[in-house]
Amino acid sequence: xxxxxxxxxxxxxxxxxxxxxxxxxxxxxxxxxxxxxxxxxxxxxxxxxxxxxxxxxxxxxxxxxxxxxxxxxxxxxxxxxxxxxxxxxxxxxxxxxxxxxxxxxxxxxxxxxxxxxxxxxxxxxxxxxxxxxxxxxxxxxxxxxxxxxxxxxxxxxxxxxxxxxxxxxxxxxxxxxxxxxxxxxxxxxxxxxxxxxxxxxxxxxxxxxxxxxxxxxxxxxxxxxxxxxxxxxxxxxxxxxxxxxxxxxxxxxxxxxxxxxxxxxxxxxxxxxxxxxxxxxxxxxxxxxxxxxxxxxxxxxxxxxxxxxxxxxxxxxxxxxxxxxxxxxxxxxxxxxxxxxxxxxxxxxxxxxxxxxxxxxxxxxxxxxxxxxxxxxxxxxxxxxxxxxxxxxxxxxxxxxxxxxxxxxxxxxxxxxxxxxxxxxxxxxxxxxxxxxxxxxxxxxxxxxxxxxxxxxxxxxxxxxxxxxxxxxxxxxxxxxxxxxxxxxxxxxxxxxxxxxxxxxxxxxxxxxxxxxxxxxxxxxxxxxxxxxxxxxxxxxxxxxxxxxxxxxxxxxxxxxxxxxxxxxxxxxxxxxxxxxxxxxxxxxxxxxxxxxxxxxxxx
Amino acid sequence: xxxxxxxxxxxxxxxxxxxxxxxxxxxxxxxxxxxxxxxxxxxxxxxxxxxxxxxxxxxxxxxxxxxxxxxxxxxxxxxxxxxxxxxxxxxxxxxxxxxxxxxxxxxxxxxxxxxxxxxxxxxxxxxxxx
Numbered sequence: 001x002x003x004x005x006x007x008x009x010x011x012x013x014x015x016x017x018x019x020x021x022x023x024x025x026x027x028x029x030x031x032x033x034x035x036x037x038x039x040x041x042x043x044x045x046x047x048x049x050x051x052x053x054x055x056x057x058x059x060x061x062x063x064x065x066x067x068x069x070x071x072x073x074x075x076x077x078x079x080x081x082x083x084x085x086x087x088x089x090x091x092x093x094x095x096x097x098x099x100x101x102x103x104x105x106x107x108x109x110x111x112x113x114x115x116x117x118x119x120x121x122x123x124x125x126x127x128x129x130x131x132x133x134x135x136x137x138x139x140x141x142x143x144x145x146x147x148x149x150x151x152x153x154x155x156x157x158x159x160x161x162x163x164x165x166x167x168x169x170x171x172x173x174x175x176x177x178x179x180x181x182x183x184x185x186x187x188x189x190x191x192x193x194x195x196x197x198x199x200x201x202x203x204x205x206x207x208x209x210x211x212x213x214x215x216x217x218x219x220x221x222x223x224x225x226x227x228x229x230x231x232x233x234x235x236x237x238x239x240x241x242x243x244x245x246x247x248x249x250x251x252x253x254x255x256x257x258x259x260x261x262x263x264x265x266x267x268x269x270x271x272x273x274x275x276x277x278x279x280x281x282x283x284x285x286x287x288x289x290x291x292x293x294x295x296x297x298x299x300x301x302x303x304x305x306x307x308x309x310x311x312x313x314x315x316x317x318x319x320x321x322x323x324x325x326x327x328x329x330x331x332x333x334x335x336x337x338x339x340x341x342x343x344x345x346x347x348x349x350x351x352x353x354x355x356x357x358x359x360x361x362x363x364x365x366x367x368x369x370x371x372x373x374x375x376x377x378x379x380x381x382x383x384x385x386x387x388x389x390x391x392x393x394x395x396x397x398x399x400x401x402x403x404x405x406x407x408x409x410x411x412x413x414x415x416x417x418x419x420x421x422x423x424x425x426x427x428x429x430x431x432x433x434x435x436x437x438x439x440x441x442x443x444x445x446x447x448x449x450x451x452x453x454x455x456x457x458x459x460x461x462x463x464x465x466x467x468x469x470x471x472x473x474x475x476x477x478x479x480x481x482x483x484x485x486x487x488x489x490x491x492x493x494x495x496x497x498x499x500x501x502x503x504x505x506x507x508x509x510x511x512x513x514x515x516x517x518x519x520x521x522x523x524x525x526x527x528x529x530x531x532x533x534x535x536x537x538x539x540x541x542x543x544x545x546x547x548x549x550x551x552x553x554x555x556x557x558x559x560x561x562x563x564x565x566x567x568x569x570x571x572x573x574x575x576x577x578x579x580x581x582x583x584x585x586x587x588x589x590x591x592x593x594x595x596x597x598x599x600x601x602x603x604x
Numbered sequence: 605x606x607x608x609x610x611x612x613x614x615x616x617x618x619x620x621x622x623x624x625x626x627x628x629x630x631x632x633x634x635x636x637x638x639x640x641x642x643x644x645x646x647x648x649x650x651x652x653x654x655x656x657x658x659x660x661x662x663x664x665x666x667x668x669x670x671x672x673x674x675x676x677x678x679x680x681x682x683x684x685x686x687x688x689x690x691x692x693x694x695x696x697x698x699x700x701x702x703x704x705x706x707x708x709x710x711x712x713x714x715x716x717x718x719x720x721x722x723x724x725x726x727x728x729x730x731x732x733x734x
Contacts (some may be wrong), residue, residue: 066674072664171678253620
């Protein structure tokens, strides 16, 4: 063989050997050294982790009526890079979803730089509209199918996708809005029960490792690890929707009649502390919460403080009786209506009143004398004992403590002002909790809004039994205070309008002038009535609080504004709860003014 | 001799062919079986997927109906419907008694017994008589 040929063969052989050695080395590098890296790349391309979304739990009332639930909806998404006729698709979607066609078209044709592809591309994920009703989504799909029926495969309209989603709904609208709260766009509770019980309601998302084909279709037989989604629990409230409806209706009539700045009603079961109904005005619809002011979203029952006024006299009297410094029949000198030492007035002049009548006639001087006998320290202890100046612990967000000044900050006349509910600030919830303690034999309970949390099958995951805070006063003292409170609603008391035919009512009115720039103003007041019924075996305690009713000064008092509302709510609530009347209805009571009696027979 | 005859005999090695054939059939069968199983697994997977999609659709429809029921039976909606006059209000004091609701109890009068009539007989205390 020629030497030159032999040389060429050798060179070629060596070259090939080098090449194959290089290829082998590269193969070894890729297959062995970089094995994990390429495996990961392959996995990333074909394997994905599909998130299995959990559904948010419902909120129910004590009778299992649904108060908050989820509605299945769809998000309409368009892959604009896959749309061949953006104008046609924009027109179709704009018609179906009531959107602006030009705006939608602009979204579809808008291009941006893709660093991966290194060129300008259309967006692959255009959110056309979120939370679209299932019927509307089906309508769009039907239209698309009809359009594509007459088109060839290459000419079909593609790129529209419907992502399954869920929207939170509150079927009762405005009813109970402050208690239920609302959620944000990510279905995370933002206020009310939705927020405080978010961790129970939310549930846990699951996942499934899946493999897809080149066209994106899932290969079911290659499914990997899977963890099912755990749906959120159902939260059952102590609220009774029938009572809530009564409260809301009566509150509406208060708003229509007095046009107040705000109004609050709380109904509580004194034995358990369970809240049966709670409503505030102004209110809002959680289903349409766009543009709702923050002040309207506020749950005034726990997040606002007022001077309780004369309703606070219950605390003073209970304290004095519990310390045994007086009895119900002990006479209290009332200075003939004006106590010059502290410049304190009474509405009516009394020389002397028994302790019981001090409450019945709501004597400011009388309670001031009782508190003075009690002393600052003991009086302060009882104020805190009844739960004022501290959060009640109700499971709702945003509760405030109210304001009770420490004794070191008291002025010499504070001991005469605080017993009648001035110089103190309390939340409506604190007031109703305190009266519930009297109704419950002196036992102060933590207000409860949630009964239990159950899973999808109805098994109880967590329950919230009644919580006793402390025994504030003895059962005997509670009975004595109740006795006096019954007199308050008698014809000789300040709250005749709170009477309920057939039942014995115990309660106390309150009228607190409002402070503006450090001075009490005459034309603005907070009218309230707090009581319980039936007095001998209370089924509920009820607070009606109306802030700044538009009424003349002499008519804007608790006995005329709030007490009749208490009466109407209590009467309807007694009927709803099936309470048997204990008293005979002796004489007819005026419940409404009749404008016209009889029929006009002249008309055909 | 006999060995040579057997070694050089022009016969077909049936047994050997049979063994080879059996091995081929087994291998092919196993391969085809594997393919059939694989196809079946994939087909079942597709069916599972279809059923899952159907289940999700049904679940969503069910959820939708449930939501509709919740809205329609909510206190607020019932109140609105009542105001619109969709339900008739009960006036418990003024419900009149309809003709169909009248109850009539027919009491049969006992006829005086006639002696000597067939199976009828006078009832007496027979124990005392004995």
